[in-house]
Amino acid sequence: MIGLLAAAALRRHPARTVLAVLGVAVAAALLLDMVMLATGMRESFRRFLLVQGFDLRIAPKGTLPMDTEATIGDADGLLRTLRANPDIAVATPVLGAQLHVIERGRTVTSFAVGIDPATQADYVLEAGVSPGHADWMVANAAFLAATHARLGDTLDVAAGFDPQLRVYTGRRRLVLGGRARFLYTAADEPVAALPIATLQAMGGPERADRVSLVLARVREGADADRVAAWVDRHVPRVSTLSTNVALRQVDERMGYFRQLGLILGAVSLAVGFLLVATLVTVSVNERVGEIAVMRAIGVRRRRIVQQIVLEGLWLTLVGAILGLALGLVTARQLNAILSDFPGLPSTFHFFLFQPVAAWRSLGLLVACGALAGAYPAWRAAILPIAGTLRREAIA
Amino acid sequence: MAAQPAPTPGAARAPVVSVRGLRRDYPMGDEIVRALRGVSFDIGAGEHVAIVGPSGCGKSTLLNLLGVIDRPTAGEVRIQGRDVGGLPDREATAFRLRHIGFVFQRFYLMPMLSARENVELPMAEAGVPAAARAARARELLAYVGLADRERHRPAQLSGGEQQRVAIARALANRPTLLLADEPTGELDAATGGEVIALFQRLREDGTTLVVVTHDDALARAAGRVIQMRDGGIVGR
Numbered sequence: 066m067i068g069l070l071a072a073a074a075l076r077r078h079p080a081r082t083v084l085a086v087l088g089v090a091v092a093a094a095l096l097l098d099m100v101m102l103a104t105g106m107r108e109s110f111r112r113f114l115l116v117q118g119f120d121l122r123i124a125p126k127g128t129l130p131m132d133t134e135a136t137i138g139d140a141d142g143l144l145r146t147l148r149a150n151p152d153i154a155v156a157t158p159v160l161g162a163q164l165h166v167i168e169r170g171r172t173v174t175s176f177a178v179g180i181d182p183a184t185q186a187d188y189v190l191e192a193g194v195s196p197g198h199a200d201w202m203v204a205n206a207a208f209l210a211a212t213h214a215r216l217g218d219t220l221d222v223a224a225g226f227d228p229q230l231r232v233y234t235g236r237r238r239l240v241l242g243g244r245a246r247f248l249y250t251a252a253d254e255p256v257a258a259l260p261i262a263t264l265q266a267m268g269g270p271e272r273a274d275r276v277s278l279v280l281a282r283v284r285e286g287a288d289a290d291r292v293a294a295w296v297d298r299h300v301p302r303v304s305t306l307s308t309n310v311a312l313r314q315v316d317e318r319m320g321y322f323r324q325l326g327l328i329l330g331a332v333s334l335a336v337g338f339l340l341v342a343t344l345v346t347v348s349v350n351e352r353v354g355e356i357a358v359m360r361a362i363g364v365r366r367r368r369i370v371q372q373i374v375l376e377g378l379w380l381t382l383v384g385a386i387l388g389l390a391l392g393l394v395t396a397r398q399l400n401a402i403l404s405d406f407p408g409l410p411s412t413f414h415f416f417l418f419q420p421v422a423a424w425r426s427l428g429l430l431v432a433c434g435a436l437a438g439a440y441p442a443w444r445a446a447i448l449p450i451a452g453t454l455r456r457e458a459i460a
Numbered sequence: 461m462a463a464q465p466a467p468t469p470g471a472a473r474a475p476v477v478s479v480r481g482l483r484r485d486y487p488m489g490d491e492i493v494r495a496l497r498g499v500s501f502d503i504g505a506g507e508h509v510a511i512v513g514p515s516g517c518g519k520s521t522l523l524n525l526l527g528v529i530d531r532p533t534a535g536e537v538r539i540q541g542r543d544v545g546g547l548p549d550r551e552a553t554a555f556r557l558r559h560i561g562f563v564f565q566r567f568y569l570m571p572m573l574s575a576r577e578n579v580e581l582p583m584a585e586a587g588v589p590a591a592a593r594a595a596r597a598r599e600l601l602a603y604v605g606l607a608d609r610e611r612h613r614p615a616q617l618s619g620g621e622q623q624r625v626a627i628a629r630a631l632a633n634r635p636t637l638l639l640a641d642e643p644t645g646e647l648d649a650a651t652g653g654e655v656i657a658l659f660q661r662l663r664e665d666g667t668t669l670v671v672v673t674h675d676d677a678l679a680r681a682a683g684r685v686i687q688m689r690d691g692g693i694v695g696r
Binding site for chain 1: 520521524527529530549550553554556557558560561562564565566568570571572573577580581582584585586629630633
């Protein structure tokens with residue numbers, strides 16, 4: 066019966082109830098978006114780092130992975146050292162360089178990664194096959210579009226361009242064997258991958274036996290941070306970044322995003338709270354006579370409180386459910402806009418839907434709705450019955 | 461010591477209501493308004509009593525004290541032998557639910573509930589199972605002549621019909637005492653007559669009924685009339 070009365074109170078002014086629900090929905094949508102933004106970037110970055118299961122990124126001393134053009138010398142020695150550690154299950158080298166595709170007098174410049182095809186973690190093959198021998202390469206759709214090449218074509222490619230002498234240090238004819246989606250580069254950036262030995266050879270003496278980065282996966286059960294420290298101790302010319310440390314750095318650098326999200330989320334909660342509290346208070350003020358009569362005929366204070374809190378909860382719950390749907394739609398749109406930012410990997414998202422974030426938002430809103438109903442409910446529960454009926458009679 | 465009035469006719473029949481030296485003062489700014497000045501009377505089981513008097517004489521204050529929705533400044537109200545004047549809120553609420561039925565001048569039905577749901581409300585609060593309270597509500601609506609209106613909302617009923625639904629609601633938990641405050645005050649003569657007829661029927665069925673009214677016809681229908689003036693009883 067209390068539920069029936071709460072629903073009846075909300076139905077009494079349908080337009081007002083609908084407007085309040087829409088207001089709560091907007092606040093809920095903003096809250097969800099802010100929660101998704103605050104937690105989504107970090108989670109997206111974590112997934113981004115762990116997408117291929119590599120725990121360690123070993124870069125030239127004092128640099129971040131692929132952040133500069135610096136390379137690590139004696140790559141074979143480094144790999145031997147790493148592979149000698151029983152806690153390192155896999156170590157795969159990566160060399161980054163510019164690759165020029167020369168076609169009928171036209172040159173298309175792209176980014177290329179030299180990889181070990183057996184252990185590489187840079188791309189997912191979408192069509193064709195991975196490099197099977199030294200003169201084989203794969204590329205992404207943007208590369209195919211820019212070069213007008215098709216799978217199976219043989220391309221004239223060069224690397225190590227010297228702008229003063231206007232010559233390349235290495236030039237090869239490579240077979241385009243596969244189309245791949247690259248995980249760490251922007252979706253619209255032309256990228257190719259070829260065996261690291263080929264790219265090193267094309268880069269001339271400056272690239273011989275050098276790598277930009279080594280990705281390492283630690284053995285199951287091993288502590289990645291301890292292994293990272295071990296690498297830094299044994300190979301002083303490198304800096305090793307574990308996923309945990311990278312995430313801590315991301316947390317530090319993106320802290321302001323989280324703060325922004327938290328502040329805007331708190332504002333949206335406050336708006337929802339005030340909206341529901343105002344509406345329920347107005348509604349209670351309009352029916353103090355009815356409430357006094359209910360008390361007079363024997364309805365307990367607790368029931369009055371339950372009914373009014375329930376009104377607040379229903380407003381909030383319906384608004385929140387609508388708002389969560391609205392929040393998902395707006396988050397998708399905002400994510401699409403922000404993801405168009407140049408240079409961002411296609412696998413990176415600003416707004417990431419996580420069920421726990423939705424539940425958290427819903428929980429916060431429901432708690433807010435209950436609190437918003439609590440004040441008018443308390444006021445209604447302590448109404449003096451006789452005095453209220455007398456005032457109503459005079460009115 | 462204030463003189464106590466002689467026992468009233470109701471006292472001879474094991475009083476349901478016994479009021480002794482009842483006073484109610486209201487603070488009004490720096491002054492004290494003495495709404496009731498030591499009222500005493502008894503009401504027997506099955507009696508129909510009308511309380512009449514000019515506006516502001518303390519009729520409604522007396523009814524509120526009988527209905528346990530207000531507390532006396534001094535004196536005693538006993539209903540079925542229980543002193544109800546000083547009950548804490550929780551016990552007073554439970555007492556009202558089980559023993560008191562209220563009928564108000566403005567009906568005060570819940571506007572979004574049907575007639576039947578309005579009648580069920582006190583029973584739901586008393587924990588009566590849904591099927592039993594629906595059956596009782598139908599029975600009561602039939603009793604007040606509204607069997608065919610159970611699904612109607614208050615706005616779809618006339619004033620007289622609304623007041624009859626309110627009477628059915630007041631009877632829902634089989635109260636010891638039915639209290640009505642100006643029950644015909646908002647009704648025209650014809651519909652007021654319907655309510656008076658219903659009260660006469662209630663009286664015949666043995667309901668103990670106290671009505672505060674300005675309506676002479678309603679007062680005449682009562683078995684006993686208590687006349688009030690300036691917070692005291694001036695005639696019976």
